[in-house]
Amino acid sequence: MATYQELLAQKEALEKQIIEAKAREKAEGIAKAKAIIEQYGLSASDVFTRKGTAGSRGGKVAAKYRNPATGETWTGRGKAPKWIEGQDRNKFAI
CATH class of the missing domain: 1.20.5 (Single alpha-helices involved in coiled-coils or other helix-helix interfaces)
Incomplete structure (x- = not known):
């Protein structure tokens, strides 16, 4: 051994x-x-190349909602801003 x-x-x-x-x-x-x-x-x-790879983060996302009073926009992702909370989102759609 x-x-x-x-x-x-x-x-x-x-x-x-x-x-x-x-x-x-x-x-x-x-x-x-x-x-x-x-x-x-x-x-x-x-x-x-990194095209089409799973989990890759892309660029900015287009806004889906706009506050008519201030022009502020929101993409619909993440926490909703105060101006749209509790309201019908269809009336803010762009």
Whole structure:
């Protein structure tokens, strides 16, 4: 049976091999990606788009309601402003 010190030495050797293998495979992956990018003439925006990803936050939302007295608007999201609370929202629709 191996001693504690021998096992630690084996662990250290394995960790070094893991780091080397990871670096080698990463370099191979980068080389393959570069070849494909060159072959098809891709740009960074072609490869790294975020269109249609689940959970992505878009830009601003258009207002759905307007206060006729002040011109203040509300999108209909989040807590309703005081001027529309408890009233029929249809009469404030834009």
